[in-house]
Amino acid sequence: MQKSTIATLLAAPVLVLGLSACVSSLPSAEYDRITAEVVKASFQDKGIAKVDRLVQDDANRECAAADVAGKPIDEKVAKAIEEAEMKTVKWPSDGKFLGDWKEGEKIAQSGRGLTWTDNEKTVNGGNCYNCHQITKEEISFGTLGPSLYNYGKLRGVSDPNSPASKAIVEYTWGKMWNSRAYNACSQMPRAGHKGILNEQQLKHVMALLLDPNSPVNK
Amino acid sequence: MKRHVLALAALAALGQGTAWAQDAAAEGIAKYREMLQDGNPAELFEMKGEELWKQKRGPKNVSLEQCDLGKGPGVLKGAFVELPRFFKDTGRVQDMESRLVTCMETLQGFNAAEIMKTPFGKGEMANLTALATYVATQSKGMRFALPYNTTEEKTMYEVGKRLFYMRGGTHDFSCASCHGQEGKRIRLQDLPDLTKNPGDGIGFAAWPAYRVSNSQMWGMQLRLNDCYRQQRFPEPKFGSDVTIALAVYMGVNAKGAESIVPSIKR
Numbered sequence: 001m002q003k004s005t006i007a008t009l010l011a012a013p014v015l016v017l018g019l020s021a022c023v024s025s026l027p028s029a030e031y032d033r034i035t036a037e038v039v040k041a042s043f044q045d046k047g048i049a050k051v052d053r054l055v056q057d058d059a060n061r062e063c064a065a066a067d068v069a070g071k072p073i074d075e076k077v078a079k080a081i082e083e084a085e086m087k088t089v090k091w092p093s094d095g096k097f098l099g100d101w102k103e104g105e106k107i108a109q110s111g112r113g114l115t116w117t118d119n120e121k122t123v124n125g126g127n128c129y130n131c132h133q134i135t136k137e138e139i140s141f142g143t144l145g146p147s148l149y150n151y152g153k154l155r156g157v158s159d160p161n162s163p164a165s166k167a168i169v170e171y172t173w174g175k176m177w178n179s180r181a182y183n184a185c186s187q188m189p190r191a192g193h194k195g196i197l198n199e200q201q202l203k204h205v206m207a208l209l210l211d212p213n214s215p216v217n218k
Numbered sequence: 219m220k221r222h223v224l225a226l227a228a229l230a231a232l233g234q235g236t237a238w239a240q241d242a243a244a245e246g247i248a249k250y251r252e253m254l255q256d257g258n259p260a261e262l263f264e265m266k267g268e269e270l271w272k273q274k275r276g277p278k279n280v281s282l283e284q285c286d287l288g289k290g291p292g293v294l295k296g297a298f299v300e301l302p303r304f305f306k307d308t309g310r311v312q313d314m315e316s317r318l319v320t321c322m323e324t325l326q327g328f329n330a331a332e333i334m335k336t337p338f339g340k341g342e343m344a345n346l347t348a349l350a351t352y353v354a355t356q357s358k359g360m361r362f363a364l365p366y367n368t369t370e371e372k373t374m375y376e377v378g379k380r381l382f383y384m385r386g387g388t389h390d391f392s393c394a395s396c397h398g399q400e401g402k403r404i405r406l407q408d409l410p411d412l413t414k415n416p417g418d419g420i421g422f423a424a425w426p427a428y429r430v431s432n433s434q435m436w437g438m439q440l441r442l443n444d445c446y447r448q449q450r451f452p453e454p455k456f457g458s459d460v461t462i463a464l465a466v467y468m469g470v471n472a473k474g475a476e477s478i479v480p481s482i483k484r
Contacts, residue, residue: 024369031376035463038377039384042458049452053387060385067383067394114388114450127389130404142404144396189389196388 028068047116059085063185078184086181088193089174097169097206098160101216104208107201108134114196124196126205127189134208135215145188152210153217160210172209176202260351260428260480263435267352270345276326285321287314287353288365298357299477302465304368311374313465315350315439316457322346334456338440343456350437351426354479362423362472371466374459378467381460382412387450393464395449397421407484412468419478422468427481435480438465 026034043051056064059081066073073081110125112118129138131145151172157165175182177192191197197205208214271282287297288305302313308320323330328342336343366375382393396404397412410416425438436444442461446454454460 022369023367023372025372026376028376031373031380034373035377035380035384038459038463039381042454042460043452044455046453049387049447049450051452053450053452056384056386060390064380064383064385064392067392067398068380115447116453117447140405142402142407144399144402144404144409187390187395189391194388194390 048114048119049116059180059184066185073185081184082181085178085184085190085193086174088190089177089181090192090199091170091173092199092203097173097203098211099200099203099207101204101207101211101214103201104204104206104214105135107197107205108208109138124201126191126197126201128205131188136218137215148209149216151216152212152214157210157217158212160212165210169206169210172206173202176205258428258480258482259433260426260435260482263348263351263426263428264355264480265352266345267348267350267355270349271352276322276328278325278327280325282318282321282325282349285318285325287317287321294353294356296357296360298354298479299360299362300364302371302374302462302469303365304370311370311462311466313438313457313462314353315346315437316462318346318349318353319457338436338443339434347426347435347437347440351435351480354426354477357477358479360477362469362475362477364466364469364473366466366470374463374466375470377459378463378465381464382467389450391449391451393445393449413471415472415475418476419481420475422465422472423475423477424479424481424483426479427483429483431484436483 039054043054045051062073062077062081107126108128110123111127111130113122113124128134128148129141131142133141133143133147133149134151136149152160152168155168157168159165160169171182175188176197178190179186179188180190189196192199192202209216211217274281284291286305286307287293288300288303289295289297298314301317302311304311305317305320310316312320319328319330319333322328322333322342333342333346338344338347365371383398385392385395392398393412396402396409399409400411402409402411410421412421416422422438425441426435427441428435439456439461442464443454443456446452
């Protein structure tokens with residue numbers, strides 16, 4: 001049986017603080033430290049999912065800390081995260097934002113990729129329907145994110161190539177590339193930034209949302 | 219099983235449509251679950267677990283009947299709804315499954331490390347799941363009431379809370395991404411809010427469960443393992459402190475929830 005990391009980790013502070021046998025609390029930072037030790041001892045590589053995936057970047061660490069404290073993230077910290085994440089957004093290399101909405105629908109449907117039961121050859125999906133309503137035809141959608149039905153139509157996009165549509169087209173690309181650039185603690189995966197979807201796949205999902213011919217905008 | 223197939227066919231027929239179809243599909247799933255309750259295959263695992271509990275096994279050729287799951291040697295009723303808890307003899311907070319491994323080692327002479335490295339559904343790990351199903355079933359209808367009165371348990375709760383909100387992996391998911399709000403769904407699957415008591419027989423009060431989609435019996439250890447797989451995290455070791463801390467967090471939050479174990483899931 002694996003020896004308790006908790007028992008050994010606890011021993012020191014209990015002695016130092018001279019606490020008795022009753023239930024005692026430690027400072028929050030101490031629990032943070034113990035948690036890091038527990039994580040280190042508990043996870044192991046499996047398939048393509050290695051322990052380096054647990055390394056925390058600033059955005060994840062700050063957002064999680066705010067959640068644990070049960071209060072919203074500090075405004076200045078949020079702004080700093082958003083600015084840093086915005087710098088990671090890569091715009092389409094050929095200046096074209098939209099691909100084929102039919103391909104986009106397939107990507108939105110797929111939840112595959114990047115688990116330890118997938119491999120390097122697995123084509124990643126976008127997991128979009130897990131959290132969002134998208135087309136009216138697909139009734140099996142999640143509700144963790146807002147409905148995206150009529151996404152382009154509601155935003156007045158009749159021609160995605162027109163100057164009038166430029167701002168919303170760019171926002172949509174940026175949001176999918178790195179959601180945290182617009183909302184520091186957004187729960188949406190950073191699809192472009194984290195390499196979940198490639199540029200071509202993102203273009204297809206863009207078309208699903210913004211092409212006037214896509215069922216999303218019917 | 220014929221009527222189960224019919225229910226599934228009915229669900230499939232609902233494929234096209236609108237919000238009405240969606241409600242109908244959700245209702246269909248609920249009915250399907252209800253029908254399965256009268257013939258839950260989990261009972262087979264429970265029976266196997268009872269045999270294993272009473273059978274003399276292992277290098278020492280003894281039964282598990284003197285195993286102390288927290289309420290004294292051999293006391294089964296109510297043990298499950300008070301786990302995880304701190305055990306003086308191991309100096310650890312343990313959940314039902316890791317405590318059963320301790321008993322298999324100390325009473326029967328099995329090698330605990332070897333059991334915990336065995337893949338789910340194989341060898342002694344499959345036996346462990348059956349044992350867990352049997353033990354948990356003895357608390358069916360009882361309400362969760364973890365003792366939660368030691369410093370070790372308090373520490374595990376605080377660690378569990380931090381793990382619950384820890385974002386990571388390729389998708390920045392945490393447990394809270396899916397289980398931090400009330401009334402949300404992934405696809406058509408309702409998601410329990412595990413930051414509080416999610417209700418009788420929901421979340422922590424629903425595992426071990428028989429899973430219809432893959433015909434397998436799953437304990438909470440495997441449930442957590444598969445959550446982390448879907449979170450795109452690396453693998454939590456069986457019985458590791460990450461799994462125990464999360465169980466303490468969920469178990470304490472579920473105070474007062476009625477256990478319906480063994481339950482049945484899609």
